[in-house]
Amino acid sequence: MTTAQTTTSTRGARIEARDLTKTFGAFKAVDTLSFEVEPGRITGFLGPNGAGKTTTLRMLLGLIHPTAGSATIDGQKYHDLDHPQSIVGSALEATNFHPGRSGRDHLRVLAAAGGLPDSRVDELLELTGIPAAARKRAGEYSMGMRQRLGLAAALLGDPRVLILDEPSNGLDPEGIRWLRGFLRHLSNEGKTILVSSHLLQEVEQTVDDVVIIANGRMVRSGAMSELRGAPSTIVRTSDPAQLAGALRVADVLAQPGDDGELIVETTDKRLVGDVALRAGLPIWELRDRKADLEALFFELTEGTNRNLGDGNAVPTATAPTTHAPHETDAISGQEGANE
Known part of the structure; x- marks a missing residue:
């Protein structure tokens, strides 16, 4: 393989959704949603x-046809990709395994469908930390082991894009x-990673960017640093107003917080300490102010959670853990909108 070919294979591919909409009868599951996921970055898809x-x-x-709008990976719809397994790897469900088949055999079947050697299977069993369970039936796996097996399946084709649904x-x-750590390693290799979760706290230590939706609509997107806001410090002293005035003289702005901080x-x-010393004020507390991202998440999505309720549920389908070239004949039923 040439150097140029190697660079192309490790470079991520851009994901783009434009006015993406999906309705199930009168129920609108996704409503004119637009966002991008850039190569070499981990994007949290939250809601x-x-x-x-x-x-x-x-x-x-490509498991559901949009009612309107478009969804592309590397500028193409999924079904138009020539070699999808080398472009996109996904793990949407941790239960999509034959219960009587060993973890290794499950991966071997998928590898054979994609024309990949068994050596790639063994490599990923080691990489995802489940070699000891490789000969054990997948039906006996814990949920955590199933998540690792699903991740191994998604990575079989060494894809440029990784799409994971609630992987933790x-x-x-x-x-x-x-x-x-594993996802960060993959993004450092240039892969594009999109990870869904319903809790911001789960992904805030990992992701670079976020897309937050509620009721199928965008409520916030951007870099994680934007959600954190400007860096600041919390100070407690005997006279906050006097310290604020002294800080203004030093061209530093300060605002009153909760409980006199x-x-x-x-x-x-x-x-801050030097200004307080010159002002003759004691410092009782001095610490970094960290944004409560989980509180922000709930503030953005509060009151928007849809309760489908009895009689409003929509049909669901089983999605493949990873995608061999044009596997649409293996997909049956209709997609659900309850997530």
């Missing part, structure tokens, strides 16, 4: 349960920490 996340992911993967479900704290628009704690 409450029932927000339309899984429906959107399945439209990206069922993982213990050690597994979640491993997943974060002062929020100072700088992270230079030495500067």
Whole structure:
């Protein structure tokens, strides 16, 4: 393989949704949703349960036809990709395994469908940390083990794009920490990674960008740093107003916070301490102010969670864990909009 070919194979591919809409009868699961996911970055696709996340992911993967709008990967619809397994890997469900088939045999079947060697299977069993369970029946796997097996399946074709739906479900704290590091390693290789979750706290330590939806509509998107807001410091002292005035003289703005604290628009704690010393004020507390991203998430989505209720449920379908070239004949039923 030439150097140019190697660069192309490791470069991620851009994901783009434009006015993406999906309705099921009178129910609008996704409503004119537009966003981009850039190569070499991890994007968190966030929203409450029932927000339309899984429906959107399945439209990206060609498992559902949009009612309106478009979803493309590397500028093409999924079904127009010449070698989809080398472009896109996905893990949408952690239950899409034959219960009587071993984890290794499950991957071997998928590898054979994509023309990949068994050596790639063994490599990914090691990479995802499940070689000891490879000969065990998948039906006996814990949820965490199934998540790892699904991730291995998604990576079989060494894809440029990775789409994962709630990948941390069922993982213990050690597994979640491993997943974060693993995804960061993949993004550093240039891969495009889109990870859905219903809790911002789960992904805030990993993702670079976020797309937050509720009721199938966009409520916020952008870099994680934008959600965190400007860096600042919390100070407690005997006279917050006097310290705020002294800080203004030093060209540093400060605003009153809760319970008498002062929020100072700088992270230079030495500067704050020096100003307080010159003003003859004691410092009782001095710490970084961290944005409560989980609270922001709930603020953005509060009151928007749809309750489909009895009689309003829509049909669901089983999606492939990974995509061999044009596997649409293996997909049956209709997609649901309950996620």
